[in-house]
Amino acid sequence: MEFDYVIVGGGSAGSVMASRLSENPKTSVCLIEAGGAGQGILVRAPALVAAMVPGYLKLNNWAFKTVPQPHLNGRRGFQPRGKALGGSSAINAMLYIRGHPSDYDDWANLGCAGWDWQSVLPYFKKAEGNRRGSSDLHSADGPLQVRDQSEPRAITHAYLEACKQAQLPLTKDFNGAQQEGAGLYQVTQFHSGPKAGERCSAAAAYLPPEVKRRSNLTILTRAQVLRVVTEGKRAVGVDMRRNGQEQRVQAQAEVILSAGAFGSPQLLMLSGIGPAEELSKHGIPPVHVAPQVGQNLQDHLDYTLSYKSKRPDTVGLSARGAWQLARAGLRWRKDGSGLFASPMAEGGGFFRTSPDLERPDIQLHFVVGIVDDHMRKLHYGFGYSCHVCVLRPESRGHVRLRSADPLAAPRIDPNFLSSEGDLEAMTRGARMMEQIMQAEALTPWRGQKLFAHDGSDAALEADIRARADTIYHPVGTCRMGNDPEAVCDLQGRVNGVEGLRVVDASLMPRLVGGNTNAPTIMMAEKISAEMKAD
Numbered sequence: 001m002e003f004d005y006v007i008v009g010g011g012s013a014g015s016v017m018a019s020r021l022s023e024n025p026k027t028s029v030c031l032i033e034a035g036g037a038g039q040g041i042l043v044r045a046p047a048l049v050a051a052m053v054p055g056y057l058k059l060n061n062w063a064f065k066t067v068p069q070p071h072l073n074g075r076r077g078f079q080p081r082g083k084a085l086g087g088s089s090a091i092n093a094m095l096y097i098r099g100h101p102s103d104y105d106d107w108a109n110l111g112c113a114g115w116d117w118q119s120v121l122p123y124f125k126k127a128e129g130n131r132r133g134s135s136d137l138h139s140a141d142g143p144l145q146v147r148d149q150s151e152p153r154a155i156t157h158a159y160l161e162a163c164k165q166a167q168l169p170l171t172k173d174f175n176g177a178q179q180e181g182a183g184l185y186q187v188t189q190f191h192s193g194p195k196a197g198e199r200c201s202a203a204a205a206y207l208p209p210e211v212k213r214r215s216n217l218t219i220l221t222r223a224q225v226l227r228v229v230t231e232g233k234r235a236v237g238v239d240m241r242r243n244g245q246e247q248r249v250q251a252q253a254e255v256i257l258s259a260g261a262f263g264s265p266q267l268l269m270l271s272g273i274g275p276a277e278e279l280s281k282h283g284i285p286p287v288h289v290a291p292q293v294g295q296n297l298q299d300h301l302d303y304t305l306s307y308k309s310k311r312p313d314t315v316g317l318s319a320r321g322a323w324q325l326a327r328a329g330l331r332w333r334k335d336g337s338g339l340f341a342s343p344m345a346e347g348g349g350f351f352r353t354s355p356d357l358e359r360p361d362i363q364l365h366f367v368v369g370i371v372d373d374h375m376r377k378l379h380y381g382f383g384y385s386c387h388v389c390v391l392r393p394e395s396r397g398h399v400r401l402r403s404a405d406p407l408a409a410p411r412i413d414p415n416f417l418s419s420e421g422d423l424e425a426m427t428r429g430a431r432m433m434e435q436i437m438q439a440e441a442l443t444p445w446r447g448q449k450l451f452a453h454d455g456s457d458a459a460l461e462a463d464i465r466a467r468a469d470t471i472y473h474p475v476g477t478c479r480m481g482n483d484p485e486a487v488c489d490l491q492g493r494v495n496g497v498e499g500l501r502v503v504d505a506s507l508m509p510r511l512v513g514g515n516t517n518a519p520t521i522m523m524a525e526k527i528s529a530e531m532k533a534d
């Protein structure tokens, strides 16, 4: 098999790349995805994310684990990652957030010319199909469907009132002129037509049936790429495992890795592109020594407060809760609305933990059910949770190989809380979150607090170390930049190797202050447009 472009990974970035590059009928494109088609009910029905994320059954989920984290009491973190067309956007919470405009100006200041806010905004808009309509900052015309939630729970409105009572501002649009404040998240969900209320994964948005039918686009699912094939310092194809057999796919123009922040650096190293000592440790012949491959891993660490609810209008594990959910499922099938369409993380907030800061440094996710250990531990009864994460952590981790076996999981070390500053910011954020959770507006719901402690700084720190874990935004492991150390150039081309590019969240030089799906899609929109213009 031979194509112009071979794209590895059909996730948030890979779906965009395949769709945009195959718009030119003269360009042949092959998209190779390890998981399935990502079109089943688990992916389409927003509420059923609860079945996929915990990862026990590995439903559309790689369900990785980190190495023991020394600053989290030696615990192994859990890292769900989507494994299907749509990638992590097939199992995510659908929250539509771009980060703060200044995050992109920071990228430009780090040497990524052309990635400043004014330069990236057109690509956010190119992707966005927002039901609220078009404006200077938004677009209604892009393939990624964005809408307001159909029916946030009463408790989420009470959470907003609680923020006001805690003297915190409200905002109507986290992606508008004012990110700071509490508000309701917009979601990437179909807002019209027969799919209204279904998740709009990147694959659902960019690879609809009419795109999949293009004669110049081949999509192979359940095919895991094992390595990039090189001739000298040029990528010429990939080897993949499909139906139990190894096969080669050749790329005339380029191999594009869109395998995500863990998958892309792993594939580079398996192909002999990475730090010298890592390659030699696993007996992989070096093709190009690139010390930064797998370095610079950044992720949002998340700490949660959970409460039992006195009122039964949240999500609950009980006979009544199951009955409510079943009814919600029927309603969702009828008109795409209600609890089954909920992202569960209905309420949000971006706040500064000090008035001296120029932009929010923490984000809140208010969830209408109890979330304990990524929903891996269940609690009987109704409840709710609030999450806090530090938006621009200083801690840096890395991804390496566990073995030279391409079917083995990568060795992931986020190195959470290795910077003292991250713990301090998390503590300040947790104090603000506690204040909101104690506000009068939530009194009708507030039942027993789970994981209660004596409230001292020492007890709070101990609780953070005992329970905090990722909120699913790993980035940065194939960092782009204009410095000689950067893994990729400013269009994702791997430095030192011809015909090889990385386009996914691993390219980000620095984690943005918000959720990472829309930013990843924006990056793929920008790079694919520039490739087509070249």
Ligand SMILES: Cc1cc2nc3c(=O)[nH]c(=O)nc-3n(C[C@H](O)[C@H](O)[C@H](O)COP(=O)(O)OP(=O)(O)OC[C@H]3O[C@@H](n4cnc5c(N)ncnc54)[C@H](O)[C@@H]3O)c2cc1C
Pocket: 008, 009, 010, 011, 012, 013, 014, 032, 033, 034, 035, 053, 080, 081, 082, 083, 084, 085, 086, 087, 088, 089, 091, 092, 093, 094, 095, 096, 097, 223, 224, 225, 226, 258, 259, 260, 261, 263, 264, 267, 471, 472, 473, 474, 503, 504, 505, 506, 515, 516, 517, 518, 520
């Ligand atoms: C549980 C969860 C909740 C989240 N919630 C939100 C949210 O609400 N809002 C938000 O903005 N962001 C959210 N995120 C983050 C966001 O979804 C990701 O940042 C984004 O999807 C990353 O895109 P990507 O293209 O880099 O990687 P991915 O979308 O993960 O795509 C990588 C793809 O490559 C495939 N792949 C990997 N290795 C191989 C191989 N060797 N061969 C073939 N295929 C391979 C994978 O199966 C996958 O399909 C969440 C993530 C998770 C996991």
